Amino acid sequence: MSESLLVIDQLEVVYGRVVRAVQGISMRIPDGGTVALVGLNGGGKTTTLRAISGFLPSENVAITQGTVRFHDQDITGLRADQTAALGIVIVPQLDKVFGTLTVQENLEVGWRTRSRGQARDSITLSNVFDVFPMLAPHRERLAIWLSGGERQLLAIAAALIKRPALLLVDEMSLGLSPLLQRQVIHKLTELKREFGFSLLVVDQNARAVLELADYGYIIENGMIVRDGPAAELLVNTEVQEFYLGRRSGEGARQSYRDVKQYHRTRRWWG
Numbered sequence: 001m002s003e004s005l006l007v008i009d010q011l012e013v014v015y016g017r018v019v020r021a022v023q024g025i026s027m028r029i030p031d032g033g034t035v036a037l038v039g040l041n042g043g044g045k046t047t048t049l050r051a052i053s054g055f056l057p058s059e060n061v062a063i064t065q066g067t068v069r070f071h072d073q074d075i076t077g078l079r080a081d082q083t084a085a086l087g088i089v090i091v092p093q094l095d096k097v098f099g100t101l102t103v104q105e106n107l108e109v110g111w112r113t114r115s116r117g118q119a120r121d122s123i124t125l126s127n128v129f130d131v132f133p134m135l136a137p138h139r140e141r142l143a144i145w146l147s148g149g150e151r152q153l154l155a156i157a158a159a160l161i162k163r164p165a166l167l168l169v170d171e172m173s174l175g176l177s178p179l180l181q182r183q184v185i186h187k188l189t190e191l192k193r194e195f196g197f198s199l200l201v202v203d204q205n206a207r208a209v210l211e212l213a214d215y216g217y218i219i220e221n222g223m224i225v226r227d228g229p230a231a232e233l234l235v236n237t238e239v240q241e242f243y244l245g246r247r248s249g250e251g252a253r254q255s256y257r258d259v260k261q262y263h264r265t266r267r268w269w270g
């Protein structure tokens with residue numbers, strides 16, 4: 001459990017030669033662990049996942065510094081097909097499913113592109129609707145007609161069918177009702193325990209992913225400003241106030257101006 005599956009060291013990603021979206025971050029995902037990456041809009045979460053999985057756009061972007069190691073192998077800058085062959089599977093923030101294919105066909109694409117390196121199938125074409133019964137009634141529907149939540153579930157199911165060694169989920173709770181969020185978290189925890197993959201979950205909804213994770217990182221302006229065991233982050237006062245929407249004191253609800261002022265003056269890393 002404590003052996004590192006993925007180690008990111010001083011990674012820097014620059015768009016268009018000027019936008020340093022990720023500014024020298026270091027992170028570690030233990031083998032079999034669940035790590036959460038949380039932060040506000042534009043913090044660099046999606047860019048980090050894209051850099052790990054090789055889904056950076058082919059033009060106008062560069063990894064200018066640092067390394068990503070997977071199973072102690074340097075995978076910095078590998079293409080998406082190469083990381084997929086190693087068992088790194090991503091549920092992207094956008095374009096999660098093939099809209100012009102049916103639900104069943106989306107799952108078949110996942111199955112056909114599954115990683116051969118993994119020892120066991122977590123989910124197969126024959127049991128996927130038992131694992132995700134909410135998708136069963138939509139089996140023959142085009143994915144474009146699914147609701148946002150159904151689409152997210154289909155994306156997660158199609159990713160799991162690829163037999164990930166490391167599953168990256170961008171905006172995990174996007175479009176899911178609180179009840180469905182809890183069901184998905186429960187399902188991922190169960191499947192992870194049974195099949196032993198590792199998980200990196202990204203979300204603006206810090207609570208949803210910190211409750212699932214063992215360890216968490218908070219990213220702001222492309223920098224990791226805080227990290228620690230997820231249970232500790234969940235009870236940390238600053239994290240509660242600015243990422244979990246908790247009030248600071250007796251009847252004192254945080255105003256938008258307070259939050260902006262806090263962001264202007266705060267230096268967690270100073």
Ligand SMILES: Nc1ncnc2c1ncn2[C@@H]1O[C@H](COP(=O)(O)OP(=O)(O)OP(=O)(O)O)[C@@H](O)[C@H]1O
Nearest residue numbers: 015016019021040041042043044045046047048204
């Ligand atoms: N293709 C691109 N070209 C130029 N800048 C980009 C590109 N993609 C992202 N950025 C910029 O990089 C920064 C980080 O973006 P990123 O999408 O990684 O943030 P995020 O934390 O995932 O945000 P969100 O919570 O809104 O999804 C932002 O300032 C964004 O505008």
Ligand SMILES: [Mg+2]
Nearest residue numbers: 045046047093
């Ligand atoms: Mg994003």
